[in-house]
Amino acid sequence: MTKVLILGAGGQVARHVIDRLSQNNSIHLTLYLRNASHLQHLEGGQIKLIEGDILDGEKLKNAMHGQDMVYVNINDQEDVIAEQTVKAMQTAGVKRIVFIAAIGIYDEVPGAFGQWNKRMIGSILERYKKAASLIEASGLVYTILRPTWYTNKDEVDYIITQKGQPVTGTEISRKSVADLVVKIIEDSKLHANESLGMEKAGTEADKPVFIN
Numbered sequence: 001m002t003k004v005l006i007l008g009a010g011g012q013v014a015r016h017v018i019d020r021l022s023q024n025n026s027i028h029l030t031l032y033l034r035n036a037s038h039l040q041h042l043e044g045g046q047i048k049l050i051e052g053d054i055l056d057g058e059k060l061k062n063a064m065h066g067q068d069m070v071y072v073n074i075n076d077q078e079d080v081i082a083e084q085t086v087k088a089m090q091t092a093g094v095k096r097i098v099f100i101a102a103i104g105i106y107d108e109v110p111g112a113f114g115q116w117n118k119r120m121i122g123s124i125l126e127r128y129k130k131a132a133s134l135i136e137a138s139g140l141v142y143t144i145l146r147p148t149w150y151t152n153k154d155e156v157d158y159i160i161t162q163k164g165q166p167v168t169g170t171e172i173s174r175k176s177v178a179d180l181v182v183k184i185i186e187d188s189k190l191h192a193n194e195s196l197g198m199e200k201a202g203t204e205a206d207k208p209v210f211i212n
Contacts, residue, residue, distance in 0.1 A: 008074035016178030064092035082131035112206040144195040161197035169199025
């Protein structure tokens, strides 16, 4: 059985991941979030809940014990949380991490869309850039995902690009990101030590169409 710790388990992408993985009897999930009551209905069988702050180093370290993989999907203090997570994983001997970042951390978004993206989330990009650099240098087996702007469309439709390749699509569904996360969790060798841009083909524009 593969044991997976999900940090930021209350997030929307993580919810899709949990829904998919809960149907796989070979995977045990530990869901770590600030308010466990939000997912209380899921606890039991192959799902365990831990209520806590990721910045609580002792609780995080305890949650790592016995895990095979950590999936991190958080917003705010991304660089600090990445540092805490890496330290806890190294202490516990957990080697595999999947981390959701954002497009633009390598200046891989060209043209007007890239400029717009920087204006909208410039300070966030700096935190994600630090987080990605830390993870890449950690010695862990990592996959960093860099989705473009999220939609809630009920679709799985995406292409991936490697680090160093441009990202030009402006949108991607949360279900699409969850699909790739699930595939990596189910096959831990998939996309090992890669940083992947994620976008929906055919959505190239100066900015996402759903933003005025």
